Amino acid sequence: MALAQGGQRSPYLLLGFFLLLHVLNQVDRNLIAGFGPEIVRDLGLSRTQFGIVAGIAFTAFYAVTALAAGVLADRFGRVRILALGLATWSAFTALSGLARGFLSLVAMRPLVATGEATLIPAATAILSERFSPQRRASAIGIFFMGVPLGVGASFFLAGQLGPILGWRGVFVLLGLLGLILVLALKLLVDENATSRSLSDATQDEAQPSPSRSATAVLADLGRELRTNADLRLAILGSVLMHVYLAGGPFVKIWLLEERGFDGNGIAMTYGLALLVFGVIGAVAGGTLADLYAKRFPGGRAMFLALFVTALAPLIMAFRLADAGSILFYVGMGAGILFFSSFYGPAFAVMQSVSPARLHASVTGLAMLLVNVLALGIGGVLIGVVSDVLVAQGRHDALSLPLIIADIISLLTIFCFARIGWREWRNSAQSVAGA
Numbered sequence: 001m002a003l004a005q006g007g008q009r010s011p012y013l014l015l016g017f018f019l020l021l022h023v024l025n026q027v028d029r030n031l032i033a034g035f036g037p038e039i040v041r042d043l044g045l046s047r048t049q050f051g052i053v054a055g056i057a058f059t060a061f062y063a064v065t066a067l068a069a070g071v072l073a074d075r076f077g078r079v080r081i082l083a084l085g086l087a088t089w090s091a092f093t094a095l096s097g098l099a100r101g102f103l104s105l106v107a108m109r110p111l112v113a114t115g116e117a118t119l120i121p122a123a124t125a126i127l128s129e130r131f132s133p134q135r136r137a138s139a140i141g142i143f144f145m146g147v148p149l150g151v152g153a154s155f156f157l158a159g160q161l162g163p164i165l166g167w168r169g170v171f172v173l174l175g176l177l178g179l180i181l182v183l184a185l186k187l188l189v190d191e192n193a194t195s196r197s198l199s200d201a202t203q204d205e206a207q208p209s210p211s212r213s214a215t216a217v218l219a220d221l222g223r224e225l226r227t228n229a230d231l232r233l234a235i236l237g238s239v240l241m242h243v244y245l246a247g248g249p250f251v252k253i254w255l256l257e258e259r260g261f262d263g264n265g266i267a268m269t270y271g272l273a274l275l276v277f278g279v280i281g282a283v284a285g286g287t288l289a290d291l292y293a294k295r296f297p298g299g300r301a302m303f304l305a306l307f308v309t310a311l312a313p314l315i316m317a318f319r320l321a322d323a324g325s326i327l328f329y330v331g332m333g334a335g336i337l338f339f340s341s342f343y344g345p346a347f348a349v350m351q352s353v354s355p356a357r358l359h360a361s362v363t364g365l366a367m368l369l370v371n372v373l374a375l376g377i378g379g380v381l382i383g384v385v386s387d388v389l390v391a392q393g394r395h396d397a398l399s400l401p402l403i404i405a406d407i408i409s410l411l412t413i414f415c416f417a418r419i420g421w422r423e424w425r426n427s428a429q430s431v432a433g434a
Contacts, residue, residue, distance in 0.1 A: 011130035017188055018123045021086065021181065023362065025119050026150020028093040028112065028174055029058070029428050033249040034158035034267065035167035037256060041106075042167070047390070049102050051383025054249035057106045059376030062113035063368040070121035070364020071217045078122035078360065079185070085118025087182045094175025097168040120367055124358035125359055127308040127350045133288065136351065137300055141286020148278015148340040151248065155271030221361050221415020230353040230419050234301075234346065235366045237415030241342050243372045244315075244335070244409035247402045248380030250386070254398040270332070277336040281434075284337075286344025297427060300345040300352075302420025305413050311338050312410050319403050335406075342412075349419060378405060 032039065032054045040050050043087045073081045092111040099105035124140060131139040161170050225232060247254075251270065255261045263267075285307070292303035311334045318331030347363070354362045389397035 011127070011139070013188075014130060015127060017184070018119075018127065019149075021119060021185070021421040022123070022146025023150045023153060024174070024178055024181065025089070025116050026147055027154045028089060028178065028414075029116060030151045030154035030248070031093075031167070031171060031174070032058075032156070033151075033252060034154035035162060035170070036249060036252045038158075038162065038167050038183050043099070043101055043105060045102055047250075047383045047387050048380070049106075050249070050253075051380045053102070053106050053109060055246070055379025055383070056376040057109040058113045059371035059379070060113075061110035062117045063187070063371035063376065065114045065117035066121055066367035066371065067361070067364040069118040070125075070360040070367075071214050071221075073118070073122045073360040073364075075254050078126050079232070082118050083182055083185050085115040085122075086178060086185060087115070088184070089113075089115025090175045090178025091115075092175070094172045097171030097175070112153060113309060117364075117367065117371075121360040121364040124347055124351070124363050128354070133352065134281050134294075137289045137293075137344045137348035138286040140347045140351075141282050141289070141341075144343030144347070145279055145282030145340070147343065147358075148274045148282060148336060150311055152271045152274025152278055155252070155267045155274065158209070159267040159271060174222065217358070217361055221358055221365065224354060224358060224362075225365075226364070228353060230422065231350070231362065233415045233419050234350040234353060235362075235369060237412040238346055238366050239369050240412040240415065241339065241346070241409050242374035243405050244429070245339055246375050247382055247405045249379060250398055250402065251383060254402060258396065258398055263322070273329075273332055274336055277333045278340040281337040281340030282344065285341025286348070289345035289348065297424035298420030299349075299423045300420075301349045301416040301423060304342065304345040305417035305420055308338060308340065308410065308413050308416075312328060312413075315402070315406055315410070319399060319406060338409075346416070353419075 033098050035053070036050065039045065039053075040047075045053070048069040069081055069085065089112050092108050096105060096108040096112065099108060113327065123143060127139050127143055128136055157170055157174075158167070252267060255266045255270065285304075288307075289303045293299045297303070298305075314331050314334030315338055316331070317327050321327040321331055346400065350362060350366060351359055364407075382398075382405060384402040386397045389400065394400075
């Protein structure tokens with residue numbers, strides 16, 4: 001039954017289905033990290049090659065497609081573009097399980113990325129239209145619960161199904177699951193129902209506009225970026241945060257080789273931590289940001305800046321504390337809370353400071369920059385620096401580049417603090433003027 005039937009169907013059904021797709025999206029993307037040591041061993045990869053496979057080979061194409069998908073979704077319809085993307089990423093995830101070496105695996109990654117890049121621009125635009133501004137951060141936060149759930153599930157599946165099916169079998173299984181969900185997407189989601197919770201004026205602005213060419217949408221986006229400082233800061237803050245996640249594919253290797261943990265054991269532990277703290281962060285981040293915005297100056301942006309500032313010392317403790325200590329595990333949880341709580345407030349800020357007609361395009365642009373600059377180039381640099389340090393005989397060859405990445409990611413605090421301060425100042429001036 002389509003969501004449009006019966007008038008205003010609950011947007012929470014739509015949110016739940018998009019969360020499921022996001023979990024699958026993140027699992028398929030992060031299986032490379034979950035099976036990192038096994039893939040490196042079976043295919044004979046260096047750390048630089050692994051960094052390319054897990055990083056730039058995926059993220060460069062993801063980035064370009066994310067912007068294109070956002071523009072096309074704003075023009076032709078979000079559901080149509082998303083269905084095509086889901087089919088594409090699922091098919092090539094399955095084919096990745098057949099890779100026999102670096103070249104064959106690296107050839108699959110751009111095709112997986114091209115499909116996966118359609119989800120976030122399309123889904124966040126639809127959810128922003130289906131939920132009121134007062135609930136938008138909470139809804140988007142729940143959707144982005146798919147990141148920790150998916151990353152955690154990828155490690156969990158590596159520990160549970162890996163010994164049974166092998167990494168190749170798990171890739172094939174999850175790819176086939178995604179192809180089944182393409183049919184569910186077409187049955188559950190009605191393109192015409194996605195903007196009914198908006199005012200009439202905003203609905204007209206948010207509807208796909210076949211009369212506007214892709215060039216016109218891009219020109220509109222360019223004008224908005226030139227004149228909208230808050231939008232530029234929100235995008236920059238998102239890029240900086242994702243430098244932390246650039247180290248994600250190396251986590252299992254780092255835990256095994258430099259912190260001395262057992263492979264399957266730490267995969268299960270880290271996967272469970274991602275599931276628990278990821279869910280807490282995703283729900284709490286959006287919910288607390290919405291509550292803060294109602295009661296305190298600076299809105300969701302200021303909440304995010306303050307929250308990350310409080311987490312910062314614990315994030316660094318994960319890299320520096322003794323392995324297995326309480327502080328080490330607290331730091332592990334803090335790092336997961338950092339990125340899982342980020343998405344709801346950050347994307348709500350991004351959507352709130354941009355016009356509805358450009359919601360998918362703005363998200364697509366943000367994902368382009370995140371994936372090229374942070375996840376792509378950042379991931380390759382971590383691998384290259386680590387290989388150089390290994391050649392020098394260093395025993396902290398991964399620790400050092402990962403610590404640097406963590407510090408860079410915390411600079412996001414200043415971006416959102418600036419947005420929050422400007423919102424507080426404007427609000428104070430409005431009250432004074434009244």
